[in-house]
Amino acid sequence: MGSVRFPMAPSTVPRALRDAFLTDAPLVPLVHDATVVASDGTRKFRFRTHDDRFIETVLIPDDKQERSKLTLCISCQVGCAWGCSFCATATIGFGRDLSAGEMVEQLYWVMENVGQKPTNIVFMGMGEPLHNLDQVTRALSIIEHPWGAGLSPRRLTVSTSGVVTGIDLLAKVRPLPNLAVSLNATTDEVRDQLMPVNRRWNLAALLAAARRFPLGHHRRITFEYVLFAGVNDSDVDAARLPRLLQGIPSKVNLIPWNPVPGLPFERPSEARVITFQNRVRRADLPVYIRTPRGDDQAAACGQLAARADETPPRLINLRSTRHVS
Ligand code: SAH
Ligand code: SF4
Numbered sequence: 048m049g050s051v052r053f054p055m056a057p058s059t060v061p062r063a064l065r066d067a068f069l070t071d072a073p074l075v076p077l078v079h080d081a082t083v084v085a086s087d088g089t090r091k092f093r094f095r096t097h098d099d100r101f102i103e104t105v106l107i108p109d110d111k112q113e114r115s116k117l118t119l120c121i122s123c124q125v126g127c128a129w130g131c132s133f134c135a136t137a138t139i140g141f142g143r144d145l146s147a148g149e150m151v152e153q154l155y156w157v158m159e160n161v162g163q164k165p166t167n168i169v170f171m172g173m174g175e176p177l178h179n180l181d182q183v184t185r186a187l188s189i190i191e192h193p194w195g196a197g198l199s200p201r202r203l204t205v206s207t208s209g210v211v212t213g214i215d216l217l218a219k220v221r222p223l224p225n226l227a228v229s230l231n232a233t234t235d236e237v238r239d240q241l242m243p244v245n246r247r248w249n250l251a252a253l254l255a256a257a258r259r260f261p262l263g264h265h266r267r268i269t270f271e272y273v274l275f276a277g278v279n280d281s282d283v284d285a286a287r288l289p290r291l292l293q294g295i296p297s298k299v300n301l302i303p304w305n306p307v308p309g310l311p312f313e314r315p316s317e318a319r320v321i322t323f324q325n326r327v328r329r330a331d332l333p334v335y336i337r338t339p340r341g342d343d344q345a346a347a348c349g350q351l352a353a354r355a356d357e358t359p360p361r362l363i364n365l366r367s368t369r370h371v372s
Contacts, residue, residue, distance in 0.1 A: 076152040077102075079160070089341030092157070093353050096149060100125045100142050101353035102173055104153040106161065107340050119165035121153050122351065123183055124174025129208050131242045133231075133273065135307040135352035136173045145174070147185035154196055168198060171206045171227070173351045177213025184220055191222060200224050206271065211248040214256040226260055227269040227300075228253065232279050233287040241278075250291065257295050267296040267333075274320055275304050276313040285323045289330030298333040305339050305347040 077094040080101065084090050090106045102122040109116035125142030127134070150170075158164050168190060170176040176183045187203060189195040200222035207213060208229050217226065230253075232238035238245040248256075257268050270292060274280045288299065301324055303314045315323075320336055327334045339347045 076146070076148045077156065079156060085341035085343050087340055087343075089347075090161075091341060091351075092153075094153065094156070096125070096145075098143075102145065102149075102153075103351040103353045104157070104172060105341060105351070106157055106165065110338060110340065116167060117163055117165045118167040118169060119154060119157060120169050120172045121150055121186075122172035122174055123150055123170055123176045123179050123186075127174050128178065129175050129242070129244050131208060131244075133241060133275065133304060133307070133310055133312050135310075135350045138307070138309070139352050144179040144182060147182045147189065150182065150186035151189045151195070154190060158196070164196070165198075167202045167204070169204045169206065169227070171204070173353070175208055175210060176205045177207045177210040177217060180213050180216055187220070187224055201266075204269070206269075208242055208244045209248055209253045210244065211252050211256045214253075214260060218260050223261065223263065225266065225269065226257075227271055228257055229271045229273070230288075230291075231271070231273050233284045233291060237279055241275075254291060254295065257297075262296055267298045270297055270299045271302060272299055273302045273304050274315050274323065276315040276319070278312065280315045280319055280323055282322075282326055285326035288327055289332045292332065298335070299327060300335050300337045301327075302337045303339060305342050305350050307350060307352075 075097070077096060080093045080095045082090055082092050087110070088108045092104045092106070094102050094104065096102065102125055104122060105120040107118045107120065109118075122145065124144050126139040127136045128141035130137045154165065154168065170183060183205065187200070187205075190198050190203060191200055204225040204227050205217060206227035206229060207217075214226070214228075217224075229242070230238075231241055232245075232250075235245060235249045238250060245253075260268060262268070272279075272288065292299070301320060303320050304312050306312075306314065324334050324336055341347050342350065
């Protein structure tokens with residue numbers, strides 16, 4: 048049970064009830080375990096859950112330092128069930144859903160221990176948020192509430208690999224968070240290979256769900272497009288991408304693939320990434336390159352894979368070496 052204890056240890060409370068408390072309503076939802084700081088200032092925190100599992104949360108300062116943007120990337124599951132062939136989280140399989148409390152605690156722990164309040168929250172850590180929508184929705188409402196963290200829903204983003212039934216349910220949530228869709232391919236043939244979710248809901252079904260997703264004024268759906276050398280980074284892909292998104296208020300984030308040991312992909316050259324961006328831009332679609340953040344400490348997109356059975360040397364134990372400030 049680690050360091051999570053029933054705080055009052057009242058011997059008058061029957062043991063079965065105490066055990067039920069620990070299982071159903073852990074009073075310390077997460078125990079901070081370790082922190083790594085990447086060279087670009089990105090910090091990755093590892094937490095242990097009450098049932099001795101591990102999750103990771105990433106705090107990303109603004110790379111341009113123009114504004115004081117501080118993004119927190121939250122995990123919503125231990126591992127992930129969707130098995131995308133390029134993602135580190137997929138390699139650990141599915142453990143369990145996180146509770147809303149465990150999601151919110153990732154934010155509260157950072158606010159209390161780092162001493163800064165994130166300006167933006169993205170559900171882009173470990174797990175598929177629309178596969179745990181009930182708890183994600185509860186977490187969103189706490190994060191938004193003035194008695195909670197008081198963040199505007201415009202600053203909250205839920206990212207999905209393409210769980211269409213979940214997109215339709217998220218569309219009914221109020222206030223509505225931003226939606227990000229991990230597109231990652233322009234044909235079903237390639238997407239089927241990269242993301243098994245596509246065999247359940249293909250590109251046509253996914254884009255139809257995106258089209259019917261309600262958007263307020265000035266809002267767009269973000270399409271994440273991870274670039275893999277020789278797989279989805281051709282000029283033909285760059286021409287097809289804007290055509291697929293026609294009619295959907297969109298912006299595209301290009302993410303050069305972040306290496307995961309053992310996975311058979313390569314990041315395209317910088318020149319290829321820029322050419323791809325320029326070709327997509329010709330179609331008047333806002334398209335940005337997401338510079339990998341925290342990748343020297345496996346803290347970048349898709350590199351989160353905290354395992355219960357390992358203490359990676361790259362994780363620095365806060366208590367013995369350094370403090371987050
Ligand atoms: N399950 C959700 C949210 C978590 S993944 C989803 O798939 O959208 C967050 C983002 O990281 C997704 O856009 C995913 O395509 C991307 N990603 C996964 N592995 C990656 C890797 N190795 N390099 C770069 N991006 C990756
Ligand atoms: Fe899961 Fe998202 Fe990784 Fe796919 S990319 S395995 S859906 S976390």
